[in-house]
Amino acid sequence: MPASSPQVGIWLADLAAYCGLGQAEIAARLGHVRSWVNHIFQGRRSAPPQLYWTLLAWAWEAGGFTDPGQVFAALGHYLDLSPAAALAQLQALRFYDEPLARPSPMTSTRQSSTRSPSPHQLRLRFLTWLQSWERQRLDPRRQGLRLPDWYIPRQGELAGLHARLSRPAPPPLVLWGPAGTGKSVLAQALALDPTIQQQYWSGVLWAQLGPQGDPYAWLCTWCRLLGCPVNGDQPPAWREQFRQAVAQPGKRYLVIVDDIWDFASLEPLLLQEHHLTWLLTTRDRTLSTYFPTGDLLQVSTMPPVEARALLERLVGAEQLQQEPPAAGDTLLAEVEYLPLAVRLLGSLIRLRGWAPVLRDVSHERTRLVTLALGPTPTAETSLRLALQVSYAALPAHLQRRFAQLGVFGSGHAFSGLALAAFWEAEAPDDDGPVRAARAEQALGWLYDVGLLELVSTATAFVEYRLHTLVHDYARLLLREQQTFEATQQRYVAAYLALLQHPDLTVAALERQWPNLQLAFTCALQLGWYEAGVQLWHQLRAFMLARAAPELLEVWLRALEAQEEQLPPEVQQPWRRAQASGLPPAP
Secondary structure (H helix, E strand, O other): OOOOOHHHHHHHHHHHHHHOOOHHHHHHHHOOOHHHHHHHHOOOOOOOHHHHHHHHHHHHHOOOOOOHHHHHHHHHHHHOOOHHHHHHHHHHOOOOOOOOOOOOOOOOOOOOOOOOOOHHHHHHHHHHHHHOHHHHOEOHHHHOOOOOOOOOOOHHHHHHHHHHHOOOOOOOEEEEOOOOOOHHHHHHHHHOOHHHHHHOOOEEEEEEOOOOOOHHHHHHHHHHHOOOOOOOOOHHHHHHHHHHHHOOOOOOEEEEEEEEOOHHHHHHHOOOOOOEEEEEEEOOHHHHHHOOOOEEEEOOOOOHHHHHHHHHHHHOHHHHHOOOOOHHHHHHHHOOOOHHHHHHHHHHHHHHOHHHHHHHHOOHHHHHHHHHHOOOOOOOOOHHHHHHHHHHOOOHHHHHHHHHHHHOOOOOOEOHHHHHHHHHHHOOOOOHHHHHHHHHHHHHHHHHOOOOEEEEOOOOOOEEEOOHHHHHHHHHHHHHOOOHHHHHHHHHHHHHHHOOOOOOOHHHHHHHHHHHHHHHHHHHHOOOHHHHHHHHHHHHHHHHHOOOHHHHHHHHHHHHOOHHHOOHHHHHHHHHHHHHOOOOOO
16 A cells, blocks of 8 residues: 555544644654645655654554554555564664654553653664564464465465455354365465464464364463463363463454364364454365354365466476376366365376376276375375265265265266155155255255365256266265165166156256266166166157257167167067157158
């Protein structure tokens, strides 16, 4: 912000009023006429450093600042001065020799002597007090936070977070997203951001809970960082000591709690103090319901440009020079720009070269296996392990339903309309709306824990999809559980049932068309030719209406090749279907 802006003038006028100084008095002390000060206060003239530092020093002497960070925050906001630049400027500055009047006793909250300090004395005292900021504030680096060498700023997410955290008293902010989207790295980047550190001048408190985190261990750590005496066996006392430490006048902290799995693990840390701003990361969207006035920000995949920059940084110069044409872009598209997957790709290419990684990642059966191993099989680098943690936290019935979604095609959308029959076969006596509502609820749960992506809310049934790598994981679970073929059979039966739905519209058929095509393919793979005939017969009019006679003919020929294997009760309907056939060729 320029030093001559109206906001700067208003700020300086407020400081002068706090100190009990009029424009004429300030002008006299600085060797100018009153109109000079008036033009600065109105934003028509730039403010010299002597003016704002003099007013800041006297405001401090009058008790207007209780934490050095408050001064640095004001200088950063109004004059775009970093703490280091501000200290250097004040060190080089010489106040005018003529002392200003003492602060007004009506505004002073600081015990002052009977004699005002000289400008030089005041400058030295003020400088010493400001220099104590680094010793007082909680530097996140003291808590082990470091950005990795491969870090690429995510400009869109950072801009959104900055906008929210720059408010005077921001509500709790919940970062939500699936495993591998980079929520933790984004939170660390914010903690280490100089602008954020200037706005939250007392420092940053960091905790990382995970599925079995110990909140009391972090509460004890926070108390030690704040210099509180810690009794080893009294967690309730730690909470009160923590509250007293952060509630001191003038303090402002940013508290980041990473990887929260449930509210119960967060609750012992949570304090409703206005000095604290909370940033929480989670895979569970329902955490935001505990903060009705809070903000929810979804963290998703990276933009292609940022994903490419991350891949190049990880691959390294030597391997980058050997990249085949468009190979990197192809790999990024295969993993749909998921940050953790991009990290694994870069490390694997650096170690093994482009050819084997291109070969393995381009195939569904080897893609997740390749990325699951990574350079080292640890929870930090394995995509499969990251997904496994989310899957293991689900109740058994949701684990089963999630795995069954692996039978859908990669990238295909689905909704409760079809899943009412697919998932709810064990409750055949319930009517259709009840089963559809139950399927919708299960989809909502899976979405809330970050295992599904939202596709559309424009229709009566919300549509979701699986990210490519999450789809690979679900399908891998089906194969490991040896239930893939049985699930395929249920899938075909579900879409046969969908075609009998009385309210099925052409628009709904269009949205389900990729899944219906897959159902026909599955029927043939299973040798369930009766189902294939039924699908062909019921979709014939729809395919003709959408001008797809070539596909209709492909289905017809595929079934003709299996005509002898059709059961007797199906052969007669099949011959009628053949007779109705395709329209005559033009």
